[in-house]
Amino acid sequence: MGARLIPAFSLRSSLCFWIRKRGLTSTLKMDPDVQCEELTGSRWTELVSSMKNSKTIRLDDCSLSRSHCEDLCSVFSTNQSLKELKLNNNELKDEGVKVLCKGLLTPSCNLELLWLQNCSLTGACCESLCSVLSKKPSLTELHLGDNKLETSGGKVLCQGLLDPNCKIRSLTLSYCELTKDNAELLTSVLRTKPTLKELNLSNNELGDGAIKQLCRGLMDPNCNLELLHLENCGVTAESCADLGNVLHTKPSLIDLAVGDNKFGDAGLALLCQGLLHPNCKIQKLWLWECGLTAASCQDLSNLISTKESLIEMSLITNSLGDAGMDLLCQGLKDPKCKLQSLWLRECGLTSACCESVSSVLSTNKSLKELQIGSNKLEDEGVKVICEGLRQPSCNIESIWLGDSDATAGCCDSIAAVISSKPCLREIDLSNNMLEDEGVRKLYEAVKSPNCKLKHLVLYDIYWSSEVDDELQALEESKPGLKIIS
Amino acid sequence: GDEIRPAASYRQFVSRHVDQPKTNAPNNNAYCNRLMQSRGLTCKLTNTFIHNPLNEVKAICTHGGTRFRNNLFDSNRSFTLTVCRLVSRGRRRRCAYRGTSQTRRIRVACTNQMPVHFERIL
Numbered sequence: 001m002g003a004r005l006i007p008a009f010s011l012r013s014s015l016c017f018w019i020r021k022r023g024l025t026s027t028l029k030m031d032p033d034v035q036c037e038e039l040t041g042s043r044w045t046e047l048v049s050s051m052k053n054s055k056t057i058r059l060d061d062c063s064l065s066r067s068h069c070e071d072l073c074s075v076f077s078t079n080q081s082l083k084e085l086k087l088n089n090n091e092l093k094d095e096g097v098k099v100l101c102k103g104l105l106t107p108s109c110n111l112e113l114l115w116l117q118n119c120s121l122t123g124a125c126c127e128s129l130c131s132v133l134s135k136k137p138s139l140t141e142l143h144l145g146d147n148k149l150e151t152s153g154g155k156v157l158c159q160g161l162l163d164p165n166c167k168i169r170s171l172t173l174s175y176c177e178l179t180k181d182n183a184e185l186l187t188s189v190l191r192t193k194p195t196l197k198e199l200n201l202s203n204n205e206l207g208d209g210a211i212k213q214l215c216r217g218l219m220d221p222n223c224n225l226e227l228l229h230l231e232n233c234g235v236t237a238e239s240c241a242d243l244g245n246v247l248h249t250k251p252s253l254i255d256l257a258v259g260d261n262k263f264g265d266a267g268l269a270l271l272c273q274g275l276l277h278p279n280c281k282i283q284k285l286w287l288w289e290c291g292l293t294a295a296s297c298q299d300l301s302n303l304i305s306t307k308e309s310l311i312e313m314s315l316i317t318n319s320l321g322d323a324g325m326d327l328l329c330q331g332l333k334d335p336k337c338k339l340q341s342l343w344l345r346e347c348g349l350t351s352a353c354c355e356s357v358s359s360v361l362s363t364n365k366s367l368k369e370l371q372i373g374s375n376k377l378e379d380e381g382v383k384v385i386c387e388g389l390r391q392p393s394c395n396i397e398s399i400w401l402g403d404s405d406a407t408a409g410c411c412d413s414i415a416a417v418i419s420s421k422p423c424l425r426e427i428d429l430s431n432n433m434l435e436d437e438g439v440r441k442l443y444e445a446v447k448s449p450n451c452k453l454k455h456l457v458l459y460d461i462y463w464s465s466e467v468d469d470e471l472q473a474l475e476e477s478k479p480g481l482k483i484i485s
Numbered sequence: 486g487d488e489i490r491p492a493a494s495y496r497q498f499v500s501r502h503v504d505q506p507k508t509n510a511p512n513n514n515a516y517c518n519r520l521m522q523s524r525g526l527t528c529k530l531t532n533t534f535i536h537n538p539l540n541e542v543k544a545i546c547t548h549g550g551t552r553f554r555n556n557l558f559d560s561n562r563s564f565t566l567t568v569c570r571l572v573s574r575g576r577r578r579r580c581a582y583r584g585t586s587q588t589r590r591i592r593v594a595c596t597n598q599m600p601v602h603f604e605r606i607l
Contacts, residue, residue, distance in 0.1 A: 035522065035523070036522075036523045060522070061519065061522070061523050089519050089523075091509075117515075117518075118510060118511065118515050118518075118519065145515075146510070146511050146512065146514075146515040146518075147511070148511060175511065175512055175514065175515060203512075203514065257573070259572065260583070286573060288572055314572075314573070316572070345530075373530070374530075374531075400530070402530050403530070403531070428530065430529075430530055430531075431530070431531070459529055459530065459532075460602070460603065460604075462594060462602050462604075
């Protein structure tokens with residue numbers, strides 16, 4: 001199913017797929033946007049010559065190496081309008097990036113954004129990156145995630161960041177094998193670099209000591225950070241009070257991701273002291289897999305109902321349970337709740353909480369996206385949720401009910417939502433055993449002129465070739481609808 | 486019982502679920518971020534990649550598997566898997582994944598003795 005959406009096999013042994021449409025347009029356009037394509041001989045030469053006036057170049061996962069970097073340098077020296085260069089998932093290695101950096105230093109080059117995620121880099125290329133940072137104030141966004149820079153590389157990089165010439169705005173160092181010994185210089189960067197707005201240090205073994213140290217930098221009047229990502233950084237309840245302090249003294253901090261840290265209910269209570277403070281203007285809060293239980297849900301409910309800046313929250317993979325969900329729903333029903341997007345997958349929910357969820361859907365006007373799949377809602381629960389979704393006051397645009405142990409038995413209810421809610425743009429029912437019977441019911445509902453769905457997401461659902469033909473015909477007859485499977 | 490007739494092709498099953506040898510990546514998250522993109526599955530909620538040779542996967546439909554029901558077969562042996570889960574969705578469909586390695590038996594649907602659909606991990 002869905003073969004029409006998946007591009008054909010490429011010849012690459014790595015079974016990498018080239019999005020054909022994208023590839024074709026990229027040869028015509030001046031801004032190459034290529035992914036997963038082996039760039040050999042004439043194709044590469046053609047691409048390089050098309051880069052003369054490019055503003056952005058994206059060549060992800062294209063098996064690029066040092067020699068390609070040399071060719072890119074010729075572009076830097078002639079193209080003054082080039083702003084963005086994305087080379088993720090290429091084994092450029094240190095030698096390749098050293099060549100690249102030399103090119104970036106040419107006076108005519110004004111690159112603003114450089115993404116080098118997963119390019120097999122080590123600390124050995126950090127001197128070169130450091131000189132680009134200190135000599136090129138145009139460079140404002142640097143992505144170095146998934147490269148083993150290690151402590152020493154991280155320190156060298158910080159020297160560049162500390163240079164007064166450096167005007168970095170966004171820095172990603174996720175999975176760079178940084179350690180607590182990087183905290184000191186990173187703290188200095190926070191203290192001296194008011195241009196820095198986004199810092200992603202996720203997936204480095206920093207630990208509480210380093211987090212506490214970073215928090216002192218974050219509190220500095222010079223620090224204007226808006227986005228802080230510290231997922232899987234060894235944050236425990238011990239440093240949550242420090243993060244809470246930052247939250248209530250820094251209204252600039254609007255996006256905090258601390259998922260995959262096991263600080264538990266005790267840690268959340270401390271974080272909430274900062275989050276609930278009127279000074280805190282948090283907009284996006286990512287708290288997945290933090291070891292939270294129903295015990296955190298009163299705090300979270302208070303947060304949802306009082307923090308009008310909060311628009312996106314993830315609580316996925318926390319064992320909130322039905323009792324916790326009931327508490328959250330109280331907050332969600334408050335008219336002050338402005339939450340637009342809520343992720344609640346894998347929260348240990350069952351059909352028992354669906355009445356509460358349904359009453360939220362029939363009262364809350366702000367919620368636009370609800371991900372509540374990967375919970376054992378079963379047909380009964382899905383039916384109750386659908387009742388809420390059908391209410392006139394419900395403005396949900398995107399509902400994710402995948403992997404909910406649903407069957408064809410609840411598809412009448414889902415169909416009624418699809419055919420009666422023109423605000424609904426996206427529905428995900430993946431990984432449910434809907435079978436032909438269920439899919440046919442959805443299919444009939446989508447035909448309704450009231451249905452304005454853009455994405456009907458049906459991954460990993462099994463149906464017959466007859467139904468497949470019908471779906472294909474439906475997609476063709478309904479412009480704007482994409483059946484993703 | 487009734488044979489569920491597959492619409493999914495074997496080729497699509499392979500493109501979506503088989504990666505052998507496992508594509509190089511410094512960690513499972515980077516692996517998932519790379520593979521979900523390169524296999525055209527950007528922003529899919531979850532996906533499982535199998536790192537065993539194709540003949541071992543195909544064998545589930547014959548001597549290497551036991552019928553569960555209809556044309557769903559449970560593998561007799563364990564497979565080396567990476568399970569990718571969506572953990573964030575940013576602007577312009579920039580989706581971030583978490584990957585976990587598992588060694589588990591799997592259930593697939595077969596047609597003409599070829600796997601055509603990944604049902605679940607057992």
